Amino acid sequence: MYTINTPEGTRDRLFAECRERRQVQRELTALFQRRGYAEVSTPEVEFYDLFLQSGNPMPQESMLKIIDRSGKIMVMRPDCTTPIARVAATKLKTLPLPQRLFYDQTVFRSGQEHKGGSSEIAQCGVELIGAAGWRADLEMVALAVDALGACGVQDYHVELGHVGFFRDLASRVDMPAAVIEQMRLLIEGKNFAALNDLLEPYAGQGACKALRRLSRLFGGAEVLDEAEELAGGSAVLVYLRQLYNALCKAGYGDHIRFDLGMVHQIDYYTGVVFRGYVEGAGDAVLSGGRYDNLVEAFGRAAPATGFAVDVDAVAGCLPEATAARLETLIHYGTDDLGRALAAVDAAAPGTVELSPQGEVEETMALAKEKGAKAVLVLENGTERRVEL
Known part of the structure; x- marks a missing residue:
């Protein structure tokens, strides 16, 4: 027998998964709207x-491509930030900055074959366009923490980094650009052994020790102390400490950590970068940072920062909720549809349903099959309840 499966990287979501996804989307979008x-x-x-x-x-191999009728190459939206940057630079160019925008969309990516990753990822996120500096970064990190908290997960935190720290250290080493990129990948992947081997020829240079430790510089605020000792002072570290102190005063300190080895997509991000983690997820469920050059690529110079939340990853970490159980099936006469619908609407969602059966006995049998506790019979203006 032929079985029709879903394409690789996609799957069906049933019942509880759909409810949990909607809950996360509802809480995130409500929070974003409250914040303007x-x-x-x-x-x-x-x-x-x-x-x-x-x-x-x-990388282009991660994009799902389509050819349109004119032969132009199209892609299924692999990212939300770039199209929104286009919108901000064109359709919204006459509106004053800053602009606070949010989205609730799906992105599509072609994962590695047989790696089990998802090709369609539901994302809720924000973009703060046209705001630079410390206050904008502070607002964005605080919103990221609040976003995870609003979803209802039990244990969560946001890790901060800054691409400028890696750039500063790398500029102090006489190293070819290709080797610097290779080093960046090793630091990002926390590949300690390979990083040590790569840096061995540069051991005599001043920043080598700090670069060797960079992939291990993650944890609490003590990470900043160690980094300052290794780097011999850094304006980036002063900035991160200022950000951290302000977040602590606002009550966010318990949810903030650091990862100075967070050097992903170094040419795209221009400042503070951050990732969010929740208990029960194997990887980051939130990712974002400052990208001051993107909007300008579409003709409007505007600094920007933002983040995206992986909705399904967060939904999968929610405490298990008890699903609504069918309590009552309603059997109604041809003149009693209005009363029957009113009874369904007045009940808790999922606890009362209409019966499609024409005879009371058939409704009774269906109610028993579905595990309902009672049948409510509405006929000719009368009402009676039969317990099962």
Whole structure:
């Protein structure tokens, strides 16, 4: 017998998974709106050239491509930030900055074959466009923490880094650009052994010790102390400490940590970067940072920062909730539909249903099959309840 499966990287979601996904989306979008962010929506299909023009670091093999009728290459939206940057630079160019935008969309990515990753990822996120400096970064990190808290997960934190710290250290070592990129990948992947081997020829240079330790510089605020000792002082570290102190005074300290080895997509991000983690998820469920050059690629110079939340990853970490159980099936006469619908609407969701059966006995049998506790019979203006 032939079985029709879903394409690789996609899956069906049933019942509880759908409820949990909607809960996360509902809580996130409500929070974003309370903070003054307005919703935008972009097409699921974009021109491939859009991402080439933006300098987006996403490898082309991770994009799902389509050829349109004119022969142009299109892609299923692999990222929400780049299309929103296009919108901010074109459709919204006459509006004053800063602009606070949020989205609730799906992105599509072609994962490695047989690696088990998802090709369609539900994301809720925000973009703060046209705001630079410390207050904008502070607002964004605080919103990231609040976003995870609003979802209802039990244990969560946000890790902060800054791409400027790696750039500063790398500039102090006489190393070819290709080797610097290789080093960045090793630090990002926390590949300690390979990093040590790569840095061995540069051991006599001043910043080598700090670069060797960079992938291990994660944890609490003590990480900043160690980094300052290794780097011999850094304006970036002063900035991160200022950010941390302000977050602590606002009550966010318990949810803030650091990872100075967070050097992902170094040409895309320009400042503070951060990731969010929740108990029960094997990887980050939130990712973001400052990207001051992206909007300018579409003709409007504007600094920007933002983040995206992986909705399904967060939903999978929610405490297990008891599903609604069918309590009552309603059997109704042809003139009693209005009363029957009113009874369904007045009950807790999922606890009362209409019966499609024409005879009371058939409704009784269906109620027993579905595990209902009672049948409510509404006929000819009368009402009676039969317990099962």
